[in-house]
Amino acid sequence: MDYLKLCRFRSPQNVVCVGLVSHDDTKIYNLSAVGEQNLTALLEDPGYIEKLRRYSAADLPQYAASQIQWLPPVERQEIWAAGVTYLRSKKARMEESDFSASAYDRVYEAARPEIFFKSLPEKVVVSGKPVGIRKDAQWSVPEPELALVINSSNIIVGYMLGNDMSSRDIEGANLLYLPQAKIYQGSCALAPFIVVGVDESEVRTWQISLEIKRNNDVVFSGKTSPGQIKRPFQELADYLYRSQQFINGTVLFTGTGIVPPNDFSLKAGDEIIISCPPIGKLVNSVEVV
Numbered sequence: 001m002d003y004l005k006l007c008r009f010r011s012p013q014n015v016v017c018v019g020l021v022s023h024d025d026t027k028i029y030n031l032s033a034v035g036e037q038n039l040t041a042l043l044e045d046p047g048y049i050e051k052l053r054r055y056s057a058a059d060l061p062q063y064a065a066s067q068i069q070w071l072p073p074v075e076r077q078e079i080w081a082a083g084v085t086y087l088r089s090k091k092a093r094m095e096e097s098d099f100s101a102s103a104y105d106r107v108y109e110a111a112r113p114e115i116f117f118k119s120l121p122e123k124v125v126v127s128g129k130p131v132g133i134r135k136d137a138q139w140s141v142p143e144p145e146l147a148l149v150i151n152s153s154n155i156i157v158g159y160m161l162g163n164d165m166s167s168r169d170i171e172g173a174n175l176l177y178l179p180q181a182k183i184y185q186g187s188c189a190l191a192p193f194i195v196v197g198v199d200e201s202e203v204r205t206w207q208i209s210l211e212i213k214r215n216n217d218v219v220f221s222g223k224t225s226p227g228q229i230k231r232p233f234q235e236l237a238d239y240l241y242r243s244q245q246f247i248n249g250t251v252l253f254t255g256t257g258i259v260p261p262n263d264f265s266l267k268a269g270d271e272i273i274i275s276c277p278p279i280g281k282l283v284n285s286v287e288v289v
Contacts, residue, residue, distance in 0.1 A: 012166030119188035132186025132289035137167035224257030
């Protein structure tokens with residue numbers, strides 16, 4: 001597939017740069033060398049794909065991946081999330097809730113999706129850094145998700161891979177506790193890359209996988225596909241942008257289709273490995289916050 005991958009990184013000279021990534025993730029071409037200093041501005045340009053294809057054929061300065069430090073692929077974009085978009089997610093949310101289970105059933109079938117705020121950009125965790133589990137939660141899980149990159153005009157300009165960490169016991173106790181279950185230190189992680197130049201029909205053929213390791217042993221693994229998301233991607237974006245303005249664009253998580261069993265909870269020291277081959281990997285250890 002002739003897609004392109006963008007990133008933000010810190011160069012060996014300690015300069016924050018925008019990069020174009022080779023398909024095997026081993027080389028990073030420095031777009032800042034041709035004046036592309038701002039990822040947000042680049043994705044606002046209606047001709048960004050053609051521009052990036054020209055850059056990919058140019059002789060740009062490059063670094064090996066081992067030379068640079070990955071940065072979160074967001075600048076000033078808020079991160080939001082849609083929930084109960086997969087049938088498996090609806091079932092899991094109903095199972096965790098004592099008295100409000102029917103709300104998840106109703107929102108899955110409703111015209112209006114569940115959408116909630118997830119993170120400010122400065123709180124996003126990148127691959128290689130630890131994600132958090134709340135010290136007052138007893139049931140914590142990762143939620144591997146495809147994330148939409150949307151510009152200020154509500155145009156989906158790329159795709160990312162994310163982890164919407166969740167405290168299932170807190171959310172299940174009362175729906176009004178959702179912000180506490182979803183928004184806390186280390187609760188939002190993003191893989192380093194944005195994939196552009198691919199349409200929704202192709203993205204829906206991709207596969208997302210999850211492995212959780214404890215003391216180097218795999219204690220849970222699962223797979224899903226964005227093809228199982230009930231709603232069209234643009235429909236989710238349209239609801240997010242209703243009565244709202246995002247002058248820097250935004251990122252929208254699209255829900256999870258991988259749910260560990262009810263008797264599983266993350267522990268400090270666990271390693272979470274989320275992968276989607278066209279995008280890459282998101283690897284994080286777990287710490288209590």
